[in-house]
Amino acid sequence: MASRVLIVHTGGTLGMGMPGHRRLDLQAKEHLDRLVKQVPELLEIADCELISPFNLDSSDINPGHWTQLAELLVEKGGVGQAGEGYDGIVVIHGTDTMAFTASALALMLRNLDRPVVLTGSQRSLDAWRSDARANLASAVEVATMGLKEVVLVFGDVILRGCRAVKTDANSYRAFQAPGLSPLGTIGTQIDVDWERVRQPSGPFQLQTAMDQRVMTVPLFPGLDAARVYDSVLASESHHRPRAVVLQAFGVGNIPRLGFLPLVQALGEATIPVIVGRQCLRGHTDLELYPGGRSLLDAGVIEARNMTYEAIIAKTMWGLPQPEKSLQDWFSENIAGEVNLH
Numbered sequence: 162m163a164s165r166v167l168i169v170h171t172g173g174t175l176g177m178g179m180p181g182h183r184r185l186d187l188q189a190k191e192h193l194d195r196l197v198k199q200v201p202e203l204l205e206i207a208d209c210e211l212i213s214p215f216n217l218d219s220s221d222i223n224p225g226h227w228t229q230l231a232e233l234l235v236e237k238g239g240v241g242q243a244g245e246g247y248d249g250i251v252v253i254h255g256t257d258t259m260a261f262t263a264s265a266l267a268l269m270l271r272n273l274d275r276p277v278v279l280t281g282s283q284r285s286l287d288a289w290r291s292d293a294r295a296n297l298a299s300a301v302e303v304a305t306m307g308l309k310e311v312v313l314v315f316g317d318v319i320l321r322g323c324r325a326v327k328t329d330a331n332s333y334r335a336f337q338a339p340g341l342s343p344l345g346t347i348g349t350q351i352d353v354d355w356e357r358v359r360q361p362s363g364p365f366q367l368q369t370a371m372d373q374r375v376m377t378v379p380l381f382p383g384l385d386a387a388r389v390y391d392s393v394l395a396s397e398s399h400h401r402p403r404a405v406v407l408q409a410f411g412v413g414n415i416p417r418l419g420f421l422p423l424v425q426a427l428g429e430a431t432i433p434v435i436v437g438r439q440c441l442r443g444h445t446d447l448e449l450y451p452g453g454r455s456l457l458d459a460g461v462i463e464a465r466n467m468t469y470e471a472i473i474a475k476t477m478w479g480l481p482q483p484e485k486s487l488q489d490w491f492s493e494n495i496a497g498e499v500n501l502h
């Protein structure tokens with residue numbers, strides 16, 4: 162019996178009309194026919210059905226859409242309900258923020274029971290020499306293969322969704338998972354490294370609340386700590402962010418003059434500070450230098466080797482779950498987003 166795959170089309174370049182990147186009506190009944198006409202192999206790979214909850218450039222997608230999407234995957238896709246719904250789900254998504262959505266879905270759909278595969282393309286299906294056809298066909302095929310993870314399929318790789326980063330604005334190899342080799346490769350055949358694919362470690366859990374009141378401070382030499390202080394702490398407390406992500410240097414270093422007092426003031430205002438790194442690879446190690454150690458004394462949270470996308474998603478996801486502190490959520494590996502040691 163053919164596998165059943167639900168395609169959830171959320172927008173992005175893949176489904177746009179050429180010339181001129183026009184938005185097509187993805188709700189239209191004919192949209193699936195249009196996809197099948199352009200990617201006829203879909204019919205051979207699986208029985209596909211298509212829904213489109215929204216049609217957006219992914220720059221316009223926000224945490225509310227992540228919640229909507231996760232709930233849709235449960236209601237329409239059968240995710241988390243053994244024997245219900247589809248064998249796998251493909252989410253067609255714009256490439257610009259696909260890694261954020263993948264990170265959020267991986268956390269929201271904890272202990273996932275079937276493949277959720279995000280894909281998109283750099284050129285639309287209508288465009289000549291497009292990457293869209295191959296990406297879509299590969300994504301649907303991967304969705305039939307039983308991986309119980311949120312993955313991103315793009316070009317010739319299958320990446321863990323919560324480790325993926327868009328690293329190239331133009332290339333057909335636009336995504337990488339820095340520090341984690343692909344879970345699979347796509348060539349004449351699709352090879353999955355099954356040893357490294359995650360298995361659910363408990364019952365499925367849907368947790369879709371997100372608190373988007375998060376602010377990031379990318380450090381640079383010369384950044385004035387007083388300005389950062391003003392923009393975070395000078396406003397009334399109900400306007401303040403609920404967490405601050407510091408994108409620090411190297412293994413998590415900050416200019417101690419100015420920034421250490423700022424971090425201490427944030428601590429006093431009970432605003433958690435998450436320290437990430439600007440380097441794509443490697444991990445934070447705040448024990449290594451005196452500056453980092455003073456940050457630890459001030460109670461900051463180390464992001465280790467999490468991507469920026471995963472840090473943002475995990476912070477928004479952890480804040481509305483008061484049964485654990487953000488510090489505790491960050492010391493757990495929920496969906497393969499971090500290496501803790």
Ligand code: ASP
Nearest residue numbers: 173174218219255256257
């Ligand atoms: N701006 C588009 C988007 O992210 C780019 C793409 O799909 O590749 O929606």
